Amino acid sequence: MADLLVVGDANPDLVLRGGDVVPAFGQREQLVDHADLTLGGSGAIMACGAARLGLEVAIAARVGDDELGRFTREALRRAGVDDEQVDAAAGEATGISVGLVREADRAVLTAAGALAALDPDSVPDELLASARHVHVASPFLQPLLAEGLGRLVERAQAAGATVSIDTGWDPAERWALPAQALSGADVLLPNAEEAIRLASGADARSAARALAAAGPVVALKLGAEGAAAYSGDDSAEVAAPAVEAVDTTGAGDSFDAGFLAAWLEGQPLGAALALGVACGALSTRAAGGTAAQPTLAEARALT
Numbered sequence: 001m002a003d004l005l006v007v008g009d010a011n012p013d014l015v016l017r018g019g020d021v022v023p024a025f026g027q028r029e030q031l032v033d034h035a036d037l038t039l040g041g042s043g044a045i046m047a048c049g050a051a052r053l054g055l056e057v058a059i060a061a062r063v064g065d066d067e068l069g070r071f072t073r074e075a076l077r078r079a080g081v082d083d084e085q086v087d088a089a090a091g092e093a094t095g096i097s098v099g100l101v102r103e104a105d106r107a108v109l110t111a112a113g114a115l116a117a118l119d120p121d122s123v124p125d126e127l128l129a130s131a132r133h134v135h136v137a138s139p140f141l142q143p144l145l146a147e148g149l150g151r152l153v154e155r156a157q158a159a160g161a162t163v164s165i166d167t168g169w170d171p172a173e174r175w176a177l178p179a180q181a182l183s184g185a186d187v188l189l190p191n192a193e194e195a196i197r198l199a200s201g202a203d204a205r206s207a208a209r210a211l212a213a214a215g216p217v218v219a220l221k222l223g224a225e226g227a228a229a230y231s232g233d234d235s236a237e238v239a240a241p242a243v244e245a246v247d248t249t250g251a252g253d254s255f256d257a258g259f260l261a262a263w264l265e266g267q268p269l270g271a272a273l274a275l276g277v278a279c280g281a282l283s284t285r286a287a288g289g290t291a292a293q294p295t296l297a298e299a300r301a302l303t
Contacts, residue, residue: 003055008043008137010061011095021100038288039075043137045250045289048079049257058082062118068094120152129159140170150178162186183214191221236270250289255280278302
């Protein structure tokens with residue numbers, strides 16, 4: 001039995017850093033200092049982070065039968081992630097994201113490509129039954145996954161798995177997901193802006209409490225402030241450690257991996273939060289989401 005099955009996005013990221021990264025139209029050409037082609041996608045980054053921590057991880061995703069798809073699958077395999085359920089679909093282009101990074105902020109441009117065709121109903125029951133935990137990543141980028149999210153949560157739990165969701169950002173700004181998915185999941189992993197929009201809250205912490213009141217554990221990512229978590233009457237908050245950050249791409253996905261690794265061990269809420277914060281912080285030491293992901297020993301040394 002695998003520790004973790006990730007259902008979500010897997011694609012390359014082209015990360016541009018330094019120099020004049022804010023684009024200007026009018027046929028202008030601008031220079032940036034660094035360009036890195038790395039493994040991206042919230043689901044893929046989270047899967048690699050969990051594997052780096054020592055979990056047995058598989059991912060169900062969709063790529064094209066093209067060079068970028070082969071790049072994606074090879075990167076997953078190098079990270080120790082089982083890619084057998086990554087469908088390389090003929091006639092579809094692999095999704096790709098371009099990250100424009102400046103200081104502690106970034107903008108992301110994504111061409112969804114094959115990501116949009118990931119159908120949660122095609123994930124076999126026996127695959128769900130083979131995992132202790134199912135993590136769903138970026139449903140807003142994958143419309144079939146968003147529409148079928150409630151069914152996937154119910155099927156995974158019926159198969160004996162616990163379920164977490166990291167919704168990611170909604171490019172359409174509708175923030176509509178099946179209510180039974182958000183309330184029925186065991187863990188939700190939003191960042192501050194996502195929590196506010198998911199719960200129509202005035203601020204991130206009150207929004208996270210409202211989401212937790214519906215049932216799930218909510219681990220709220222607060223960027224440079226660290227993170228907070230809410231579960232029934234229990235709560236915890238952990239400050240972010242000081243690290244020399246190069247690129248924050250995927251830091252939230254590495255947080256997800258650390259938090260869930262500890263939560264699946266039955267560790268207290270504060271301990272799970274601390275491991276998540278350490279994993280997220282350490283992942284920012286290099287460009288892209290996976291190059292600096294820590295081992296379990298490295299992450300625990302920072303907690």
